[in-house]
Amino acid sequence: MLCSGCGQDNPQENRYCGHCGIPLVKGQRVVTLKDILDEGILKEGATVSCKLRGQDVFALLKADGTIDYKGTAYPSPMDAIQVVRDYPCDGWNCWHTDDPQTGRNYPIAHFRGAWRRLKGG
Numbered sequence: 001m002l003c004s005g006c007g008q009d010n011p012q013e014n015r016y017c018g019h020c021g022i023p024l025v026k027g028q029r030v031v032t033l034k035d036i037l038d039e040g041i042l043k044e045g046a047t048v049s050c051k052l053r054g055q056d057v058f059a060l061l062k063a064d065g066t067i068d069y070k071g072t073a074y075p076s077p078m079d080a081i082q083v084v085r086d087y088p089c090d091g092w093n094c095w096h097t098d099d100p101q102t103g104r105n106y107p108i109a110h111f112r113g114a115w116r117r118l119k120g121g
């Protein structure tokens, strides 16, 4: 079963993703940052940040949905967070960015939730 968080394929009997650890929900499609950008929920060029040992680490959200960290484009929040922290974790909840509408800071999973409410699934 494909993980809706990171896109990893998991054995059917798994209840949690073996890669990022989130619960697996049958039939839930994989939402990418590109999907979220395409709906205008987030804007290209947005700064995303995460914490590393109490410090803020910054990266850039690119138009193609990749995350640019120190000049390298990573295909998903998972890949980018793994490079920053050197261990796998749920990049959708580790990376934060400002809501372009309200200016409030949220984990990027918040915007994936907004996409699902908008598009269903």
Ligand SMILES: [Zn+2]
Pocket (backbone or CB within 6 Å): 003, 004, 005, 006, 007, 008, 017, 018, 019, 020, 021, 022
């Ligand atoms: Zn996963």
